[in-house]
Amino acid sequence: MPSALSTDLYELTMAAGHYGAGTHSRATFELSVRSLPRNRGYLVAAGIEPALVYLEGLGFTEADIEYLRQIPQLRRAPAGFFDDYLPGFRFSGDVWAVAEGEPVFPNEPLLRVTAPLIEGQIVETALLSTVLFQTSVASRASRMVRAAAGRPVFEFGARRAHGAEAGALAGRAAFIGGCSGTSDVEAGLAFGLPLAGTMAHSWIMSHDSEQEAFIRFIDMYGDRTVLLIDTYDSERAVDRIAAAGLAPFGVRLDSGDLLAESRAIRARLDAAGLPGTRIFASGDLDERRIAELVGHGAPIDIFGVGTALSTSSDAPALGGVYKLVEVDRDGLVQPVLKLSRGKGTYPGPKQVWRVADRGAVTHDVLARDREPPPGQGRALLSLVMRRGRRLRPGPPMQEIRDHALRAVEVLPAGVVRLDEPTVYRVVVSDGLVRLTEDLRLRMHAVAG
Amino acid sequence: MPSALSTDLYELTMAAGHYGAGTHSRATFELSVRSLPRNRGYLVAAGIEPALVYLEGLGFTEADIEYLRQIPQLRRAPAGFFDDYLPGFRFSGDVWAVAEGEPVFPNEPLLRVTAPLIEGQIVETALLSTVLFQTSVASRASRMVRAAAGRPVFEFGARRAHGAEAGALAGRAAFIGGCSGTSDVEAGLAFGLPLAGTMAHSWIMSHDSEQEAFIRFIDMYGDRTVLLIDTYDSERAVDRIAAAGLAPFGVRLDSGDLLAESRAIRARLDAAGLPGTRIFASGDLDERRIAELVGHGAPIDIFGVGTALSTSSDAPALGGVYKLVEVDRDGLVQPVLKLSRGKGTYPGPKQVWRVADRGAVTHDVLARDREPPPGQGRALLSLVMRRGRRLRPGPPMQEIRDHALRAVEVLPAGVVRLDEPTVYRVVVSDGLVRLTEDLRLRMHAVAG
Numbered sequence: 043m044p045s046a047l048s049t050d051l052y053e054l055t056m057a058a059g060h061y062g063a064g065t066h067s068r069a070t071f072e073l074s075v076r077s078l079p080r081n082r083g084y085l086v087a088a089g090i091e092p093a094l095v096y097l098e099g100l101g102f103t104e105a106d107i108e109y110l111r112q113i114p115q116l117r118r119a120p121a122g123f124f125d126d127y128l129p130g131f132r133f134s135g136d137v138w139a140v141a142e143g144e145p146v147f148p149n150e151p152l153l154r155v156t157a158p159l160i161e162g163q164i165v166e167t168a169l170l171s172t173v174l175f176q177t178s179v180a181s182r183a184s185r186m187v188r189a190a191a192g193r194p195v196f197e198f199g200a201r202r203a204h205g206a207e208a209g210a211l212a213g214r215a216a217f218i219g220g221c222s223g224t225s226d227v228e229a230g231l232a233f234g235l236p237l238a239g240t241m242a243h244s245w246i247m248s249h250d251s252e253q254e255a256f257i258r259f260i261d262m263y264g265d266r267t268v269l270l271i272d273t274y275d276s277e278r279a280v281d282r283i284a285a286a287g288l289a290p291f292g293v294r295l296d297s298g299d300l301l302a303e304s305r306a307i308r309a310r311l312d313a314a315g316l317p318g319t320r321i322f323a324s325g326d327l328d329e330r331r332i333a334e335l336v337g338h339g340a341p342i343d344i345f346g347v348g349t350a351l352s353t354s355s356d357a358p359a360l361g362g363v364y365k366l367v368e369v370d371r372d373g374l375v376q377p378v379l380k381l382s383r384g385k386g387t388y389p390g391p392k393q394v395w396r397v398a399d400r401g402a403v404t405h406d407v408l409a410r411d412r413e414p415p416p417g418q419g420r421a422l423l424s425l426v427m428r429r430g431r432r433l434r435p436g437p438p439m440q441e442i443r444d445h446a447l448r449a450v451e452v453l454p455a456g457v458v459r460l461d462e463p464t465v466y467r468v469v470v471s472d473g474l475v476r477l478t479e480d481l482r483l484r485m486h487a488v489a490g
Numbered sequence: 491m492p493s494a495l496s497t498d499l500y501e502l503t504m505a506a507g508h509y510g511a512g513t514h515s516r517a518t519f520e521l522s523v524r525s526l527p528r529n530r531g532y533l534v535a536a537g538i539e540p541a542l543v544y545l546e547g548l549g550f551t552e553a554d555i556e557y558l559r560q561i562p563q564l565r566r567a568p569a570g571f572f573d574d575y576l577p578g579f580r581f582s583g584d585v586w587a588v589a590e591g592e593p594v595f596p597n598e599p600l601l602r603v604t605a606p607l608i609e610g611q612i613v614e615t616a617l618l619s620t621v622l623f624q625t626s627v628a629s630r631a632s633r634m635v636r637a638a639a640g641r642p643v644f645e646f647g648a649r650r651a652h653g654a655e656a657g658a659l660a661g662r663a664a665f666i667g668g669c670s671g672t673s674d675v676e677a678g679l680a681f682g683l684p685l686a687g688t689m690a691h692s693w694i695m696s697h698d699s700e701q702e703a704f705i706r707f708i709d710m711y712g713d714r715t716v717l718l719i720d721t722y723d724s725e726r727a728v729d730r731i732a733a734a735g736l737a738p739f740g741v742r743l744d745s746g747d748l749l750a751e752s753r754a755i756r757a758r759l760d761a762a763g764l765p766g767t768r769i770f771a772s773g774d775l776d777e778r779r780i781a782e783l784v785g786h787g788a789p790i791d792i793f794g795v796g797t798a799l800s801t802s803s804d805a806p807a808l809g810g811v812y813k814l815v816e817v818d819r820d821g822l823v824q825p826v827l828k829l830s831r832g833k834g835t836y837p838g839p840k841q842v843w844r845v846a847d848r849g850a851v852t853h854d855v856l857a858r859d860r861e862p863p864p865g866q867g868r869a870l871l872s873l874v875m876r877r878g879r880r881l882r883p884g885p886p887m888q889e890i891r892d893h894a895l896r897a898v899e900v901l902p903a904g905v906v907r908l909d910e911p912t913v914y915r916v917v918v919s920d921g922l923v924r925l926t927e928d929l930r931l932r933m934h935a936v937a938g
Binding site: 049056120198202208228263358 | 797
């Protein structure tokens with residue numbers, strides 16, 4: 043969970059600057075992704091609930107404030123910032139958000155924060171790192187799950203995650219994207235996720251023989267377990283299982299040519315009278331490899347995916363931004379716009395409408411927040427926090443996951459395919475186009 | 491910081507299995523990286539100190555144990571595991587480690603853990619995620635710093651990191667790799683790192699004019715600050731700074747063609763009588779882009795790097811492993827070996843010797859831990875924890891960073907170059923080759 047200091051120094055420099063200037067204006071910021079990474083036709087929003095929990099609990103401890111006082115860059119900040127403002131600080135803004143598990147596209151706000159400028163500023167860094175990372179993982183998971191075409195996919199990547207917290211958050215996000223569970227016990231506890239796990243090579247290697255290792259495991263845990271068979275030689279391992287009269291729930295392959303090995307192992311299991319024993323495969327898997335195995339009819343029943351999920355390895359960061367879109371200057375509410383080359387944004391608070399035709403989604407409309415809805419669209423953003431308090435608890439994880447699976451299912455087929463997905467259509471409303479152009483003209487006039 | 495539950499479920503299943511079997515044997519595990527990612531000629535070890543802090547503080551809370559009791563896969567675990575073993579659990583092992591900041595290469599142990607098998611097992615996941623991630627970032631940082639050829643590089647990537655914890659850990663690791671500081675305030679507090687920060691576009695946009703935004707900032711913080719000039723038009727921004735009679739420490743460019751822009755801005759600053767104002771550049775930078783800018787003589791004084799550092803974006807995961815290399819079976823200490831295709835390991839506890847010739851490092855020798863040293867080599871692994879207690883506090887961050895900079899400097903030139911680095915020579919000692927072959931023969935005999 044981010045602390046109040048989980049922020050870039052400049053957020054605090056600016057906050058103190060606004061405080062010193064007596065700025066009490068309210069501002070609206072929106073968090074969105076600029077563009078999709080290659081190999082992504084859509085994103086699955088995640089990290090929204092954790093972001094709200096962070097906002098609701100935000101505060102500076104005395105130790106935090108003592109530390110801030112002695113940062114060289116803040117030495118000239120007004121004393122009242124440390125003495126009066128920070129001790130009582132809490133987030134008091136309103137937040138609109140898309141539901142976790144919702145498919146989202148570039149330029150669509152995932153979060154919209156309206157708060158005193160200082161507050162909106164201080165939370166920028168933590169909101170970005172919370173939402174972007176989890177959205178990366180949920181999006182990748184969604185691809186894996188689709189590639190597996192109905193076979194369960196478990197997230198096993200804690201050891202390669204970017205630290206322990208990232209491991210637990212990856213477990214949560216992968217579940218949202220459609221995974222069936224995680225191996226990360228902390229994620230299980232923190233988020234109520236189903237856990238999965240088999241055995242490690244060290245279990246085998248710490249026994250005098252592979253067969254003894256298998257027998258001892260089943261003696262203790264019964265036969266609803268998965269035995270790891272590739273420590274020495276997978277086919278011989280099956281023979282040893284059969285010879286010992288064991289009938290495990292599954293066997294796991296974690297290396298080698300998974301297509302050839304799974305076929306050989308399936309045949310061996312069947313021949314040994316173990317047709318019910320599942321084959322669990324892991325080892326450097328990703329959605330392409332899974333699709334290939336499934337496409338070739340590999341007799342694999344369950345997939346375990348590590349690094350590719352927990353780090354979203356092919357796209358480990360999303361180009362996400364948190365942009366000021368409106369500011370209340372002396373009582374005059376004004377949309378704002380940044381002109382930096384290649385980094386333009388749409389001004390003003392926005393809503394996203396998802397338009398469907400007989401159940402099949404056709405496109406989104408990115409509109410100003412108070413424009414009338416474009417016919418039969420569904421609004422993606424709803425008010426989830428008012429004056430710093432959440433309006434309701436987050437939905438159960440299973441519900442979020444179900445929503446994601448259903449919502450991805452009804453996207454256009456080209457958008458959800460693994461390779462060279464088509465570009466999903468996000469139409470910018472007339473109102474938003476007009477506002478953007480008006481503002482651009484006005485600002486070029488100012489800048490000129 | 492990882493908790494005791496920051497672990498894969500199977501570590502606990504196996505732990506309970508060993509407990510149930512009355513296994514009290516001690517085992518040795520080694521954590522190493524299998525191979526270098528493309529674009530890496532060397533790694534810089536990091537995360538060691540945080541890993542030791544984790545080991546020293548490890549324990550299960552009552553709530554942890556209550557949760558574990560009701561995990562379906564552990565339902566048949568022996569009651570004593572929950573009632574007797576876990577409540578008093580602490581890590582009681584010995585740990586050998588390389589110094590943080592040490593350059594390391596494939597197959598070289600970064601950590602060697604000798605502990606009761608159960609303990610060594612439970613800590614696997616957290617040790618891997620702690621050491622591998624931070625080593626990734628420190629290694630990337632080292633490349634950035636070398637590319638910048640003496641110009642300071644600051645780590646600014648918290649917002650794209652894999653959550654808040656990853657952001658802070660990235661700040662620490664980047665500093666070890668040679669960065670001059672971080673923007674992450676939590677990293678500053680937690681690890682005593684120098685902080686850096688400028689201002690955001692929102693500061694500019696929340697004022698009535700850019701000039702007013704600049705003046706207010708300098709009014710408060712004085713002229714030792716960096717003004718962000720690319721919100722509207724960088725060159726005009728310089729004019730506004732000059733017209734207001736400001737003389738900031740620096741100006742920051744965060745977008746556009748940094749080579750052309752930095753030249754234009756330098757000329758404009760000089761013409762405005764601001765030759766002392768530094769140019770700070772950021773915006774999707776990585777080591778290649780930095781090298782290119784430096785190579786073309788871009789008048790950039792300071793670099794800020796975000797995503798590429800905090801996620802090690804081109805290699806977001808290292809293929810690291812934590813392998814059982816020796817086990818004490820009924821009092822007989824035996825090196826162990828895994829035969830899985832393509833995933834073989836070297837057995838037994840190891841030491842790494844770094845061999846230099848007149849100050850220039852030539853190669854490493856990977857040897858058995860008790861082999862005599864190969865002539866003039868320096869041993870990289872030293873005992874840092876005995877019976878679960880650290881022998882000394884970690885060195886100050888500045889010392890770790892200095893060591894890393896010096897140690898990378900004396901590596902062969904081909905190994906540290908940015909593109910197509912040469913392969914560093916890691917010689918496997920005769921003793922280790924013999925042990926590996928003996929064991930392989932013996933195990934093939936067993937497996938056959």
